[in-house]
Amino acid sequence: MSDPTADPAGAPPDSLEAYAAAVLDASGGRAVRAAALAGELAFEVPAAALVEVCTRLRDDERVHVETLIDLSGIDYLTFGRDEWSTHGATGTGFSRGVSGRYAAESPPAGEALPEPAARRFAVVYQLLSLRHNRRLTLRAYCEPGEPPVIDSVVEVWPGANWFEREAFDLFGILFRGHPDLRRILTDYGFIGHPFRKDFPLIGHVEVRYDPAKRRVVYEPVSIEPRVLVPRVIREDSRYEATLTARTAAGAAATPGKPNG
Amino acid sequence: MAEIRNFTLNFGPQHPAAHGVLRLVLEMDGEVVQKADPHIGLLHRGTEKLAESKPFNQSIGYMDRLDYVSMMCNEHAYVRAIEKLLGIEVPLRAQYIRTMFDEITRILNHLMWLGAHGLDIGAMTVFLYAFREREDLMDCYEAVSGTRMHATYYRPGGVYRDLPEKMPQYAPSKFRSRREIDRLNQARSGSLLDFIGDFTDRFPKCVDEYETLLTDNRIWKQRTVNIAVLSPERALALGCTGPVLRGSGVVWDLRKKQPYAAYDRMDFDIPVGVNGDCYDRYLVRVEELRQSNRIIRQCVDWLKQNPGPVMVEDHKIVPPRRVEMKGDMESLIHHFKLFTEGYAVPAGETYAAVEAPKGEFGVWLVSDGANKPYRLKARAPGFPHLAAMEELVRGHMLADVTAVMGTIDIVFGEIDR
Numbered sequence: 001m002s003d004p005t006a007d008p009a010g011a012p013p014d015s016l017e018a019y020a021a022a023v024l025d026a027s028g029g030r031a032v033r034a035a036a037l038a039g040e041l042a043f044e045v046p047a048a049a050l051v052e053v054c055t056r057l058r059d060d061e062r063v064h065v066e067t068l069i070d071l072s073g074i075d076y077l078t079f080g081r082d083e084w085s086t087h088g089a090t091g092t093g094f095s096r097g098v099s100g101r102y103a104a105e106s107p108p109a110g111e112a113l114p115e116p117a118a119r120r121f122a123v124v125y126q127l128l129s130l131r132h133n134r135r136l137t138l139r140a141y142c143e144p145g146e147p148p149v150i151d152s153v154v155e156v157w158p159g160a161n162w163f164e165r166e167a168f169d170l171f172g173i174l175f176r177g178h179p180d181l182r183r184i185l186t187d188y189g190f191i192g193h194p195f196r197k198d199f200p201l202i203g204h205v206e207v208r209y210d211p212a213k214r215r216v217v218y219e220p221v222s223i224e225p226r227v228l229v230p231r232v233i234r235e236d237s238r239y240e241a242t243l244t245a246r247t248a249a250g251a252a253a254t255p256g257k258p259n260g
Numbered sequence: 261m262a263e264i265r266n267f268t269l270n271f272g273p274q275h276p277a278a279h280g281v282l283r284l285v286l287e288m289d290g291e292v293v294q295k296a297d298p299h300i301g302l303l304h305r306g307t308e309k310l311a312e313s314k315p316f317n318q319s320i321g322y323m324d325r326l327d328y329v330s331m332m333c334n335e336h337a338y339v340r341a342i343e344k345l346l347g348i349e350v351p352l353r354a355q356y357i358r359t360m361f362d363e364i365t366r367i368l369n370h371l372m373w374l375g376a377h378g379l380d381i382g383a384m385t386v387f388l389y390a391f392r393e394r395e396d397l398m399d400c401y402e403a404v405s406g407t408r409m410h411a412t413y414y415r416p417g418g419v420y421r422d423l424p425e426k427m428p429q430y431a432p433s434k435f436r437s438r439r440e441i442d443r444l445n446q447a448r449s450g451s452l453l454d455f456i457g458d459f460t461d462r463f464p465k466c467v468d469e470y471e472t473l474l475t476d477n478r479i480w481k482q483r484t485v486n487i488a489v490l491s492p493e494r495a496l497a498l499g500c501t502g503p504v505l506r507g508s509g510v511v512w513d514l515r516k517k518q519p520y521a522a523y524d525r526m527d528f529d530i531p532v533g534v535n536g537d538c539y540d541r542y543l544v545r546v547e548e549l550r551q552s553n554r555i556i557r558q559c560v561d562w563l564k565q566n567p568g569p570v571m572v573e574d575h576k577i578v579p580p581r582r583v584e585m586k587g588d589m590e591s592l593i594h595h596f597k598l599f600t601e602g603y604a605v606p607a608g609e610t611y612a613a614v615e616a617p618k619g620e621f622g623v624w625l626v627s628d629g630a631n632k633p634y635r636l637k638a639r640a641p642g643f644p645h646l647a648a649m650e651e652l653v654r655g656h657m658l659a660d661v662t663a664v665m666g667t668i669d670i671v672f673g674e675i676d677r
Contacts, residue, residue, distance in 0.1 A: 037344060037610050066496040070611070070639040072624060080607075080628045126611050126624065126639065130496070130510070133517055137611065159499030162647035185301035185676060194306060201313050229315050233629045234604035 016041065019063070019134050026060035027053045034139065042137040047150050050140045054125075054156045057136075063129060065136060068153070070126035071163035073171035077120055077197040083231040121148040121173055142173055152178040170195035200225055266294055269658070273302050277380045277662040280672035282646075284661070291657050296650045303676035311636040315602025316342055317415065319636070324410035326638055327674035330369040331401075332361045333616040334638075334674070335414040340520065341612035341625040342416040345605045346577060352522070353568040354418035359522040360456070360559035361404070361413065362614070363552040367463075368397050369617035369669075370545050370552075374470060377542070377666035381483045386473050393466050396459055403427055403452045417578045418571035423563065427455045453560050460557040467549050474542070484538035488652040488664045491536060498651070499644035502619025504668055507544045508536035514615035525562075526555050538667040545669075548617075577603050602631040611639075618642055618669050640674035 020041055024031060030049040036042035045053050057063045119141040127136040142148035152175035153160045164175040165184040172193035175181055183190060192199055202225045210217040269286040272278035281302035287295035307326060311319040323334040336358060343350060350358075375390035398408040403424050405411035413420050427448040430441050447458040474480045490500070495508045505512055513530045515523040531547035533540025571578050579598050580591035607629040613622035619641025626635040645668040652664050 035608075037608060040610065042609075067501075068499055069501075069613075069620060070622060070624060070637065072635075072637040072639075074626065074635050079634060082630060124624065126622065130512055135611065157499065158497050159644050159647065162643060163499075166643075183301075185304040187301070195309055201309060227313075229601060229631070231630050231632050232601055232604065234631070 016134075019132060022060070022062035023057065023136065026056050026063045028056065031138070034137075036137065040137065041135065042139065045138050045140045047140050047143055051151045051153060051156065054138070054153050057127065057138075058156055062132075063136075064131045065127040065129045067128045067130065068125060068157035068159050068163070069128045069135075070124075071153075071160055071167065072124050072126075073167035073173050073195070074122050074124060075120060075171060075195065075197045076122065080233070081231075082233040083227065119144065121171060123150055123167060123173060125153070147172050147174045149174045149176055151176050154178055169193070172196065271661070273299075277665060279376065279665060279670050281676075282665070282670070282672065286658070286661070288658065291659075293653050293656055293658060293661060296653050296661070298646055298649060300646065300672070301676050303672040305677065307677045308636045308638060311633055313632065315631050316605060316633060317598075317602060319633070320415065321410060321412045323638075324412060325673055326640065326677060327369075327616065327618065327621065327642070327671050328409065329372045329671055330365045330617045330621075331409055331411055332358075332365045332413060333369075333614055334621055335412070336362060336521070337612055337614045337616070337621050337623045337638075338625075338636075339414045339416045340614065341610055341623040342605065344610045344612055345608055345625060345627055346416065346603075347606075348417055348572055348574065348577065350418050351569045351572065353422075353563065353566060354570040355522040356559050356563055356566075357419050357423065357570060358414060359526065360556055360563070361400075362521065363555045363559070364397050364400055364456075366552045366617040367549055367556075368394055370549050371397075373545065373617075373666070373669045377663075377669075378474065380662040380666045381480070383474060383477070383480060386470055389466070389469055389473070393459075393463065396455075399428070400452060400456060400459075403455075415571070415578070417574065418569070420571075422570045423452045425451045427452055453564055456556060457560045457564075460553050460560065463553050464550060467546065467553075471546060475546070481539060483660075483663055484542060484667070486535070487538045487656065487660050488667060489535060489537045490648070490652065494651070495536070495648075498648040500619065500648060501641050501644075502615065502617070503541055503544045503548065504619060504645055504648075506530065507533035507541035509533055514613060514620060518613075520614060522559070522562075523555075526558055528555050538663055541667050604629060604631045605633075613639070616641060618671070618674075619645065621674070638674070638677055640677065642668070642670045642675045646670050646675055 016039065020033065023041070023043060024033065027043070027045070030053050031043040031045050034042040034044045057065050121142040122139050123142065125138040127138060128134075129136070140150060142150045150173060152164055154164065155177070161178070161180070162184060164178050165180070165182060167173050168175060168178075168181050169183040169185050170193055186194065192204065194203070202221055202223055204221060205218045206221045206223075207216050207218055209215070266287050266289050269288050271282075271284035271286055273281040273283040278284070283299040283302065285297040285299065286293055307322050311322060320335055320338060323338045324331040326334045371390040371394050375387035378384070378386040401411050402408050405413040405420065427450065429445045429448045430436070432438070432441055436444075447455055490504070490508045492508045492510045495505050495510065500508075501512070509532050511530055511532055514520070515528075516530055528551045531544045531551065533544050575591065575594040580588075580594050584591040585595050605627040607627055609624070609626040611622055611624045613620050620639065621641055622639035624635075624637040624639065625633055628634045649664060649668060652668070653661050656664070
């Protein structure tokens with residue numbers, strides 16, 4: 001039986017800022033502090049240095065992240081884009097929301113999606129140090145190109161194995177050095193990467209039993225995609241009070257309870 | 261002489277011991293497992309993608325359906341993530357209610373696990389016992405939310421409504437005698453809190469009953485002691501959390517180490533194992549039943565003393581009361597906006613985790629300022645556990661595979677998402 005957070009010296013737990021400094025130091029200056037909510041820590045790591053930084057974060061006594069809690073891909077293709085301009089659209093009835101400008105599911109005919117950001121895909125690592133009782137978020141953008149590529153961290157945390165398979169399956173991110181990069185969640189023979197923003201929510205194919213062929217056949221989907229509630233970005237003032245309070249707390253960098 | 265070689269065995273996806281839809285491709289050398297390759301995804305519904313297409317509140321119900329035997333714990337992680345992004349504080353009474361229902365959920369989950377695990381390795385009776393108590397707890401779910409399982413009871417800002425003053429009762433029927441009905445309704449004559457209080461009084465005895473059946477049972481021990489031993493270092497490297505990690509002797513419980521809701525006001529212990537085998541994980545979970553019962557008792561006592569609001573008052577996030585809408589224009593507008601468009605969450609991202617019965621259930625939520633999540637990732641505890649299974653079963657007999665599957669407590673709703 002071992003209590004990982006039990007400190008024999010009885011020293012007070014290290015503050016969030018001290019821990020952040022330790023992370024920056026252990027990464028050899030390659031991790032860059034990123035914006036996060038008060039009490040949370042986020043860093044951005046260049047893809048080229050990912051495995052090295054992760055290994056150091058795991059082995060450095062001051063950081064000591066024993067566990068990879070979560071690994072997830074993200075596609076920034078439509079980030080910050082709404083489907084319904086809230087400006088001057090009040091006179092046209094409910095249907096105004098249905099044909100969205102950039103419904104990620106169905107780009108309007110003849111209008112291509114805008115140039116994807118150079119850094120479209122990222123992989124985000126949720127790390128946990130039991131010894132220091134701290135959480136840590138790492139983000140690394142994949143090398144641009146199709147397919148997006150990033151180094152695998154299976155050698156650092158063996159638990160990353162299935163998480164990386166999942167990110168490959170859903171986003172098509174190739175993990176260089178992964179021992180067994182197969183699809184994991186989608187069907188055998190599935191085509192495409194469903195969690196990409198340009199993959200329609202409704203999918204591409206549907207299945208039915210064909211009595212003539214006496215087997216299950218794949219066909220193009222027959223359902224029309226439909227947006228009931230358009231995606232709206234409100235830049236009004238309703239959260240101003242909480243936001244300013246939060247920024248102030250972030251600036252003062254009060255080392256709050258982790259995850260409290 | 262005949263050539264001897266390994267053969268491949270296909271286990272599931274439809275198999276009573278597959279706990280849902282697990283297809284396991286086993287490479288066998290005689291009766292010994294050489295390699296196991298779980299094929300998952302047969303229950304993949306794309307919950308995370310669906311959540312991207314809906315306003316925040318409409319996905320709470322999907323969270324119930326992830327790990328469908330620990331429903332409210334999943335909701336808890338999701339609403340906590342939203343609350344963190346919105347920067348709202350939940351009233352204390354709601355925190356206590358959440359704590360109480362998280363623990364009710366833990367008992368529900370562990371009873372389901374105990375029954376199914378017992379059934380898998382040959383103990384039939386405990387399944388019947390476990391479901392007897394589950395029924396009472398499901399009634400608690402029903403009393404607060406109207407449904408026995410998929411409650412959608414937690415909302416950003418608190419819980420949907422306060423605890424009811426009346427418990428639903430059994431109606432007379434020709435299948436039950438008057439005396440039987442009276443006996444069943446005895447504990448239900450008061451409020452929900454009285455009913456839960458009564459449950460906490462009799463539940464320790466029930467746990468004793470389960471233990472009488474299993475803990476010193478020589479067949480049970482034969483099937484679980486020294487099976488699938490997991491060292492603490494390996495458990496951490498593989499991303500194990502919850503009872504699997506604690507069974508290996510690591511004192512790690514988010515309720516104590518990173519307290520949320522009202523756990524920092526609760527008095528309870530974290531049980532840990534010694535050997536990291538199936539038997540230790542069993543002991544850890546059974547002790548957790550008792551500890552959860554303790555926590556529920558403390559919550560009941562506090563909730564009886566301290567009435568108060570269970571939701572924040574901010575009608576930009578929480579719908580106004582029906583009666584207010586009748587006479588107040590602003591309330592009507594708030595209601596309309598909330599149910600047609602929802603609320604926009606400030607841009608940012610966060611990871612919120614709770615100690616779900618199976619381990620750490622977390623939600624990573626990214627918002628770009630819209631009324632729908634930009635990306636939602638549910639971190640299911642069962643996912644890394646099942647990934648670790650290949651290591652756990654290697655070198656064991658085929659019959660032990662079911663014991664291992666039971667001991668990691670997998671539910672495909674959360675693994676496949």
